[in-house]
Amino acid sequence: MAEEVKMLKVTIDNIPVEVPQGSTILQAARLIGGDVAPPAMCYYSKLKGSGGKCRTCLVEVSKGSTADPRPMPKLVASCRTGVMDGMEVKNITSDRVLDARNGVVEFLLINHPLDCPICDQAGECHLQDLSYVHGKEGTRYEFHRRTFDKHDLGPYIQLHMTRCILCYRCVQTAEQVTDGRAHGVLGRGDHAEIATYIEKALDNDFIGNVIDVCPVGALTDRTFRFKNRVWFTKPVDAHRDCPTCKGRVTLWQRGEEVLRVTARKDQWGEVEDWICNTCRFEKKKASDWIVEGPSKVDRHSVISQGHYVGLQRPTEIFSAVHDGRSPKLLMDIHSISEVNRPEVALSAIPGPATSATFDTDKKS
Amino acid sequence: MSKFTEEMKVEVTRIMDRYPEGKQKSALIPVLLMAQDASEGWLSPEVMDETAALLGLEPIEVYEVATFYSMFNLQPVGRHVFEVCQTGPCMLNGSDALIAHIQHRLGIGVGETTPDGLFTLKTVECLGACGYAPMMQLGKHYREHLTPEKVDALIEACRNMTMA
Amino acid sequence: MGRKLLLEKADIPGIRSYNVYRQHGGYAAVEKALRMTPEEVVEEVKKSGLRGRGGAGFPTGMKWSFLAKPAGVPRYLVCNADESEPGTFKDRYLMEFLPHLLIEGLIAASWALGSHRTYIYIRGEYAWIVDILDQAIAEANAHGWLGKNILGSGFDCQIYVQRGAGAYICGEETALIESLEGKRGNPRIKPPFPAVKGLWDCPTVVNNVETLAAVVPILQLGGEEYAKTGIGKSTGTKLISACGNINRPGVYEIDMTISVEEFIYSDEYCGGIAGGKRLKACIPGGSSVPILPANLLLRTAKGEKRMMTYESLSDGGFQTGSMMGSGGFIVLDEDQCVVRHTLTLARFYRHESCGQCSPCREGTGWMEKILHRMEHGKGRMEDIDLLWDIQRRIEGNTICPLGDAAAWPVAAAIRHFRDEFAWHVTAPEECLRRNYGLAQYADELVSA
Numbered sequence: 001m002a003e004e005v006k007m008l009k010v011t012i013d014n015i016p017v018e019v020p021q022g023s024t025i026l027q028a029a030r031l032i033g034g035d036v037a038p039p040a041m042c043y044y045s046k047l048k049g050s051g052g053k054c055r056t057c058l059v060e061v062s063k064g065s066t067a068d069p070r071p072m073p074k075l076v077a078s079c080r081t082g083v084m085d086g087m088e089v090k091n092i093t094s095d096r097v098l099d100a101r102n103g104v105v106e107f108l109l110i111n112h113p114l115d116c117p118i119c120d121q122a123g124e125c126h127l128q129d130l131s132y133v134h135g136k137e138g139t140r141y142e143f144h145r146r147t148f149d150k151h152d153l154g155p156y157i158q159l160h161m162t163r164c165i166l167c168y169r170c171v172q173t174a175e176q177v178t179d180g181r182a183h184g185v186l187g188r189g190d191h192a193e194i195a196t197y198i199e200k201a202l203d204n205d206f207i208g209n210v211i212d213v214c215p216v217g218a219l220t221d222r223t224f225r226f227k228n229r230v231w232f233t234k235p236v237d238a239h240r241d242c243p244t245c246k247g248r249v250t251l252w253q254r255g256e257e258v259l260r261v262t263a264r265k266d267q268w269g270e271v272e273d274w275i276c277n278t279c280r281f282e283k284k285k286a287s288d289w290i291v292e293g294p295s296k297v298d299r300h301s302v303i304s305q306g307h308y309v310g311l312q313r314p315t316e317i318f319s320a321v322h323d324g325r326s327p328k329l330l331m332d333i334h335s336i337s338e339v340n341r342p343e344v345a346l347s348a349i350p351g352p353a354t355s356a357t358f359d360t361d362k363k364s
Numbered sequence: 365m366s367k368f369t370e371e372m373k374v375e376v377t378r379i380m381d382r383y384p385e386g387k388q389k390s391a392l393i394p395v396l397l398m399a400q401d402a403s404e405g406w407l408s409p410e411v412m413d414e415t416a417a418l419l420g421l422e423p424i425e426v427y428e429v430a431t432f433y434s435m436f437n438l439q440p441v442g443r444h445v446f447e448v449c450q451t452g453p454c455m456l457n458g459s460d461a462l463i464a465h466i467q468h469r470l471g472i473g474v475g476e477t478t479p480d481g482l483f484t485l486k487t488v489e490c491l492g493a494c495g496y497a498p499m500m501q502l503g504k505h506y507r508e509h510l511t512p513e514k515v516d517a518l519i520e521a522c523r524n525m526t527m528a
Numbered sequence: 529m530g531r532k533l534l535l536e537k538a539d540i541p542g543i544r545s546y547n548v549y550r551q552h553g554g555y556a557a558v559e560k561a562l563r564m565t566p567e568e569v570v571e572e573v574k575k576s577g578l579r580g581r582g583g584a585g586f587p588t589g590m591k592w593s594f595l596a597k598p599a600g601v602p603r604y605l606v607c608n609a610d611e612s613e614p615g616t617f618k619d620r621y622l623m624e625f626l627p628h629l630l631i632e633g634l635i636a637a638s639w640a641l642g643s644h645r646t647y648i649y650i651r652g653e654y655a656w657i658v659d660i661l662d663q664a665i666a667e668a669n670a671h672g673w674l675g676k677n678i679l680g681s682g683f684d685c686q687i688y689v690q691r692g693a694g695a696y697i698c699g700e701e702t703a704l705i706e707s708l709e710g711k712r713g714n715p716r717i718k719p720p721f722p723a724v725k726g727l728w729d730c731p732t733v734v735n736n737v738e739t740l741a742a743v744v745p746i747l748q749l750g751g752e753e754y755a756k757t758g759i760g761k762s763t764g765t766k767l768i769s770a771c772g773n774i775n776r777p778g779v780y781e782i783d784m785t786i787s788v789e790e791f792i793y794s795d796e797y798c799g800g801i802a803g804g805k806r807l808k809a810c811i812p813g814g815s816s817v818p819i820l821p822a823n824l825l826l827r828t829a830k831g832e833k834r835m836m837t838y839e840s841l842s843d844g845g846f847q848t849g850s851m852m853g854s855g856g857f858i859v860l861d862e863d864q865c866v867v868r869h870t871l872t873l874a875r876f877y878r879h880e881s882c883g884q885c886s887p888c889r890e891g892t893g894w895m896e897k898i899l900h901r902m903e904h905g906k907g908r909m910e911d912i913d914l915l916w917d918i919q920r921r922i923e924g925n926t927i928c929p930l931g932d933a934a935a936w937p938v939a940a941a942i943r944h945f946r947d948e949f950a951w952h953v954t955a956p957e958e959c960l961r962r963n964y965g966l967a968q969y970a971d972e973l974v975s976a
Contacts, residue, residue: 052717053884053885053886053927054886055885055887055926074924075924077717082719099921100921103887103925104921104925106921107886108890110894140914141894143894143897165886166884166889180422181422181424181425182423184424184425184427186431186432187432188695188883189881189892190890190892192882192889196424197409197424197427197431198427382690383645384645384728389711390690390708390709390710391710392710393692393693393707393710394690394691428711429710432695432713433693433695433713434694434695435653435694436693450872450875451815451872451875451876452614452615452811452815452858452869452872452873452876453614455868455869455872456771456858456860456869457773489614489876489880490612490614490615490876492617492651492654493617494614494617494769494772494777494856494858495617495769495771495777495779504656505656
């Protein structure tokens, strides 16, 4: 007999939604989607026990439930707080939430190396996205940042612990998806780290999935290391008949060349299916795969650069906006700037160029 | 060579009996404490691996726990480990000066071991002896109401103990 | 002299041994409890108004009545003896000198809660106390107070001592449970609460040593009689561990009818400030609770005498009050530096953060670094506001109360001693020489 699931009504940022009993606030918010869904750096719906740690998904519960309307005194982690009937939640409509989230971003970044220019995760990094939306420019942290040595966890995976935000997802993945965990969280407090303790390769048919679940560039694919920026590669959905996994993947191509294979990810950046190491690391020829078509990429992602879907171009022409007046050129910057001098070879200048570099009058 | 003697293995079984069936992982911390005492005061990867095998755990589960708790030493330590408290109440009663005195007497810094392998100096956070400050832990027991003279006597006693 | 309910027998020679303890009326509470139903025992504890003595002050009877009782699932009682809050050493005293009092309370509480396996989780550093407890448990077993069919009641119970291995966080009840399960002491995300899903996913009650020991006088006197000691919602007696710059540091049992002033200056308790100095400040309930300058400590903002009760100590909220907390009473004399003291506490919380959630993992270290810079003459005026902002964003945003515990001491120190922080910036040289020119905080109410 199918058990009847009770539906609960919850209002998030003034938008009502109905969810089955047992859902979390985050799940309800994701049903609404858009900005109402809180960011989640550690929660992963496919991993049991994940969430609650990063504190980016904190929300304010302004009304507990119909039965007990008292607000919750503290902000709560939406990924681990169950919905009650009649609950009212504030996410982006709460200044407290936005302030706390801003604080969490700052905490996550104080010891982050900010080495995005040399990080393979750049362009698909959740910490970048989070910082872009909720972070502040500049930092108030002036101390040495915590660093760790890089480690190769076997031939396929590189651990760059300095970038890690300790979401525990990779540990849970190894625990729940593979048949023997060899890495974990060692140490405690601000020197806690993901490690194997004694030098050890992670080898298991499914261990490559830790790369996909990592929200930052702490675990990266060694076969793709420094090969390309993700936004220059084109993602296509493909599949193959794999004896180990379902074989449904995304190929990241440059021209005909397959540079990288990952699991397919949904709109929340979570994998649809776990894929095996063979599919991920060893099938790098287009002929290994049956291509289905271009992957859907969120239009906000840098990966979709130049291929915006659903973009609305303005219909007005320039003069229409200006009430028929044509724009007036106030100043021709090129005629007065000293900077724009083709005879100065920028690469020959030691250190950053300043206006003095171009000041030909003072040059003897 | 196994660090676990037959008597210790009996003790491990006795500890495991404290928990309901299937919950034997709970024995991990008591067993590690016992193993550390039997291994010159520190836990080598070999000792941890053996502990894992005894309790039927993955080695990483043991490493995770051993690196979390401050009482486990993961590097060799001296024969006598001075663990001096430096938190608020001890500080109010002069623990900073006491630590400096010990450093001077032993000629080592915090976290170091004397070249003869006799003494290690560690600073620790609150040990729950705030009313008897300043204090330190030496082996199983606390040494409280410390003064430079008392510390000197302790150092002397440790030296004599080792020679005897 | 106040009424003593816990330490009454502490001075009897040999009270640590079973025979002496029994001769002086020990284990009568177990006899009484086993003649009652478990529900009746819970009812007595509710009537007593006993509040958890670990720090949070939650009503114990209510906590017990929340325990889920699904059929066929074992329930557990765990005694929290992981005493690690700086300034607190009362549980150690109880266990060291009156081990049978704790065992007696534990057996009665186990009966009330239906726990057949009861664990005492003790901090690993208290190694010698483990021997004392083990011996007391062995004696209790030998005399039929533990084991199968206790006193013919049909109730089976065994008590086990479990050592920790050095982690303040294991005093948080879910971290303690994790540690007892043989894992890292990472606090769990609540709900579910231990009363529903605790040790090995079974319903569990975690109580402090002193709380469980207090069950003995509650059963002996009856809940109502017990509640007559104390004032208002602060019933019974409380152990206060006093330390810092006082003449007579130690563990005192107070019946929560005395004033803070009396507690500090009377010869029966702290015996005044050491070295004939004046009182500058005090942290009345363990390092996590707000520090108060002398004037606000002795009198509330309303000008009333501040009493050693839960209500009076928290009178004025965090603006002008503090908390009873765990009863760790830390006294600072007029020569002590609040910035330096706060730095040691910030270092403590950084050291003890489990590292699971980002605000605590990153924020505690950041606060320590800034305080270190200020204390060592490299601070800037903006640092004070920066510290305030960091603590504000840790507080309330973490998985467990350690974040709050780390934030409150910094907040209170800035709230009440802002000019001392500023002085560290404007006169760094003087600060380095430790020449405190800030005795204006010192007590003027009591003349030496």
